Amino acid sequence: MITGIALQDKDDSHERHNTVWKSALASAVRDPQHLLKLLDLDEKKYLDQVSLSEQFKVLVPLSYVAKMKKGDWHDPLLRQVLPLKAEGIKAFGFLSDPVGDLNAEVSSGVLQKYHGRVLLITTGACAVHCRYCFRRHFPYVNSVPDKVQWQQTLAGIKSDETITEVILSGGDPLMLSDVRLRAMCQDLADIPHVTTLRFHTRVPLFLAERLTPHFIQWLSELTIKIVMVMHANHANELDNEFEISMTKLLRIGVTLLNQSVLLKNINDDADKLVLLSQRLFECGILPYYLHQLDKVQGAAHFEVSNDKVKRLQQQLRERLPGYLVPRFVREVSGKRYKQPLE
């Protein structure tokens, strides 16, 4: 389970660079009623559809709330973060570990499913809790590396020369303090056969301030290829401030990609997906994957039918240049790569 915010990161609680975004996180919304109020949504009208007793708690930074439309119950950003009673539906085939992550865990917090790449759970914390998250039931507490485990992880990567890319995931790796993150990145960059470091993150979508000058500086000093995969699902997430923060990454040579999840009533619409791809491109980002929802317990109400997915794929191909059409994929437990949806 995701454990909340790593504010207690003691390494650098005194560190000036991290105070702005950490205080933005501290003021995040943690209560669905508060969220409704901020959006001028009438509690009496909507509260009976909202789930109040959730184990995967509401967590929404105010800057994400600011991108939502007031008074709009169907707002596509609100729908990604508001727990609905529909999450309680026990749907057939929806599991707590739908993508077989626990089987792929080669040691604590280290997932190896695919050739040449290893994925590290760097922290259990996220800056937002997405209701469709396939890791919502993942036992993170046991997977966040302490110093000893980190040395073991490094030793494992060093001893396997087939690993050329290390993926920092979580949770969200940008929730770590600069001190921790920089040390991790440096350790990995020092391994000769590791040529690429990849971040998967949602943080810049609502905490653009996380990409501080200090962060950009040390990142630019790493002598390793850096890829950042954003997880945006809707063009409304990509505002001006986000675009500016991406420029900073582009300037230091970071490759920017995006992966989205197809979500019913949020982005399962050709116009919305076209707009998302175009907006990503304006921000210097290429669409990478569009995932069919992982069948995680509590997310059945987000599922888009396979027929509809096929139609959407066809429409995107007809309307966009090839480089703006994301690869439609599904994660299938035990397969050697993410499965194309055809």
Ligand SMILES: *Cc1c(COP(=O)(O)O)cnc(C)c1O
């Ligand atoms: C998705 C994933 C990757 C990365 O796969 P790519 O196809 O290279 O993006 C690597 N490891 C794990 C465990 C994954 O789930």
Ligand code: SF4
């Ligand atoms: S989808 Fe990503 S950012 Fe959202 S809760 Fe899951 S791991 Fe965190």
